[in-house]
Amino acid sequence: MLGQMQHHPLLISSIIRYAAxxxxxxxxxxKLADGALHRTSYAQVEIRARHLAAALQGLGVQLGHRVAxxxxxxxxxxxCYYGISGMGAVCHTINPRLALDDIAYIINHAEDGxxxxxxxxxxxxxxxxPQVGASLxxxxxxxxxxxxxALALPAGITLHCYETLLAAATPIATWPDFPETTASSxxxxxxxxxxxxxxxxxxxxxxLHSLAGNAADSLALxxxxxxxxxxxxxxxxAWSLPYSAPxxxxxxxxxxxHLDAPSLVALANAERATMSAGVPTIWLGVLQHLRETGQxxxxxxxxxxxxxxxxxxxxxxxxxxxIPIIQAWGMTESSPIATMNAxxxxxxxxxxxxALDIRATQGRTVFGMDVRAIREDxxxxxxxxxxxxxxxxxGHWVANGYFRQPETQVGDQGWFPxxxxxxxxxxxxxxxxxxxxxxxxxxxxxxxxxDLENIAVAHPDVAEAAAIAAAHPKWAERPLLIVVPRPGHTxxxxxxxxxxxxxxxxxxxxxxxxxxxxxxxxxxxxxQKNVLRDRYAGYLxx
Numbered sequence: 170m171l172g173q174m175q176h177h178p179l180l181i182s183s184i185i186r187y188a189a190x191x192x193x194x195x196x197x198x199x200k201l202a203d204g205a206l207h208r209t210s211y212a213q214v215e216i217r218a219r220h221l222a223a224a225l226q227g228l229g230v231q232l233g234h235r236v237a238x239x240x241x242x243x244x245x246x247x248x249c250y251y252g253i254s255g256m257g258a259v260c261h262t263i264n265p266r267l268a269l270d271d272i273a274y275i276i277n278h279a280e281d282g283x284x285x286x287x288x289x290x291x292x293x294x295x296x297x298x299p300q301v302g303a304s305l306x307x308x309x310x311x312x313x314x315x316x317x318x319a320l321a322l323p324a325g326i327t328l329h330c331y332e333t334l335l336a337a338a339t340p341i342a343t344w345p346d347f348p349e350t351t352a353s354s355x356x357x358x359x360x361x362x363x364x365x366x367x368x369x370x371x372x373x374x375x376x377l378h379s380l381a382g383n384a385a386d387s388l389a390l391x392x393x394x395x396x397x398x399x400x401x402x403x404x405x406x407a408w409s410l411p412y413s414a415p416x417x418x419x420x421x422x423x424x425x426x427h428l429d430a431p432s433l434v435a436l437a438n439a440e441r442a443t444m445s446a447g448v449p450t451i452w453l454g455v456l457q458h459l460r461e462t463g464q465x466x467x468x469x470x471x472x473x474x475x476x477x478x479x480x481x482x483x484x485x486x487x488x489x490x491x492i493p494i495i496q497a498w499g500m501t502e503s504s505p506i507a508t509m510n511a512x513x514x515x516x517x518x519x520x521x522x523x524a525l526d527i528r529a530t531q532g533r534t535v536f537g538m539d540v541r542a543i544r545e546d547x548x549x550x551x552x553x554x555x556x557x558x559x560x561x562x563x564g565h566w567v568a569n570g571y572f573r574q575p576e577t578q579v580g581d582q583g584w585f586p587x588x589x590x591x592x593x594x595x596x597x598x599x600x601x602x603x604x605x606x607x608x609x610x611x612x613x614x615x616x617x618x619x620d621l622e623n624i625a626v627a628h629p630d631v632a633e634a635a636a637i638a639a640a641h642p643k644w645a646e647r648p649l650l651i652v653v654p655r656p657g658h659t660x661x662x663x664x665x666x667x668x669x670x671x672x673x674x675x676x677x678x679x680x681x682x683x684x685x686x687x688x689x690x691x692x693x694x695x696x697q698k699n700v701l702r703d704r705y706a707g708y709l710x711x
Contacts (some may be wrong), residue, residue, distance in 0.1 A: 184251075184416055188211035192418030197211065242423040246311070262355075267365070279367065284307070288312045356368050370406070382506055386533075396443070397433070397440070404476075424436055434466065466492060479496045508538075509532045542558030552593040559587075561587060588604055589601050612644040618698075631652050635698060639680070652683070661684075
């Protein structure tokens with residue numbers, strides 16, 4: 170027997186339709202390339218997204234076709250999110266920080282027929298266009314006619330102006346219905362080895378993920394919030410904020426390409442941001458800027474951070490400013506939220522230091538997901554906060570394999586291997602101890618690079634740190650620490666090594682400290698440990 174309830178497919182178009190009808194005046198503020206602010210509303214975004222859907226139909230885009238974007242956080246990119254997916258095509262966000270060869274590979278692999286690009290990425294478009302002619306037929310520059318760059322494209326690829334294209338289109342009257350399992354968007358991981366791999370989301374998975382993101386123990390967005398995504402819209406759908414904020418009717422403040430610390434602080438204060446999100450590297454830079462200038466973040470009430478482990482010292486520094494950092498964990502393959510750090514009755518009773526220790530974990534599994542740690546013998550690791558295992562997950566918004574790579578399929582009921590290693594405590598809090606490839610095994614003992622990095626960045630003179638395994642003639646591997654000093658501070662190897670005393674077992678203390686001006690960061694802001702391993706592999710043997 171079936172229930173007697175209405176059934177409506179879970180479609181992304183329903184989000185912007187709801188926002189336009191019930192929160193139509195809520196602001197969408199964009200910082201443009203020249204620094205000027207553009208203001209629109211959810212009502213206008215929805216209308217223009219329907220114009221865009223019609224324009225795409227005019228370009229021959231049909232259900233399931235891939236449409237790429239090469240863009241930062243802006244009102245036009247938001248319109249693409251809804252116009253492309255809403256008409257049944259696949260919104261394929263491309264990371265502009267990748268190498269040209271990788272971008273060309275991604276476009277060819279996805280078989281993108283249309284590419285939307287910010288005008289300041291015209292050089293990238295020109296660089297990849299000769300390599301992607303097999304599928305790409307149209308390039309749309311996301312600008313007005315007056316802002317169009319000079320761009321020569323190969324024969325067979327037509328250049329369009331975004332605003333001209335929209336103005337010429339008669340908007341679709343209503344958003345079409347189709348199965349909720351229809352593909353909605355495509356993100357390629359920027360892994361450290363091999364070619365990028367595609368994660369193909371569905372309307373159902375995206376909408377469920379966004380609902381979970383708005384739960385009370387997650388982002389808990391409200392109509393009175395003003396959300397500033399410091400995570401780019403090409404990075405795992407900006408952690409669902411372009412969907413979750415309209416669901417709640419919260420204003421969106423989009424920083425464009427201005428992700429440097431001074432710009433973020435100025436924008437957050439000027440636009441009264443109440444919530445923001447980004448990788449730890451962003452918040453480290455913001456903290457340094459606040460310390461150097463004496464400025465404050467006047468309205469920001471909370472920060473969500475993830476992408477890599479948030480250092481305990483960084484969390485403590487922001488708490489002293491009255492701004493809690495809520496740590497979340499997941500991957501592109503999990504849309505990305507898998508865990509969120511939210512209190513339980515047991516953790517509320519903890520003393521200050523113990524409570525901070527818990528808040529520095531990756532948090533608890535959110536509803537809609539399941540996460541476990543598997544030991545080498547195949548059994549599940551006990552929740553004792555001590556026994557590590559390889560982290561796996563499954564759930565309503567977890568990939569069952571990579572796009573066009575059937576050999577990677579885990580199936581709908583399978584457990585997806587994350588490549589992370591971690592523990593569970595008795596309350597279900599996950600603590601990642603390392604990436605599998607980043608663990609340091611010295612003389613048979615495992616050493617967590619994350620633990621070493623957390624201690625290092627708590628040093629008053631250290632801004633950023635990375636711990637890697639370096640070859641050793643006796644112990645096979647020993648930890649090597651690479652650190653960046655805080656601006657204006659003097660740092661010595663001896664002072665850093667002394668800082669580890671009594672904090673870890675002696676065998677875990679790094680053998681050496683290398684002081685550098687900066688660490689290499691990847692396309693999503695993570696430290697590139699593979700680059701450091703190659704660079705310093707023989708540091709302890711030479």
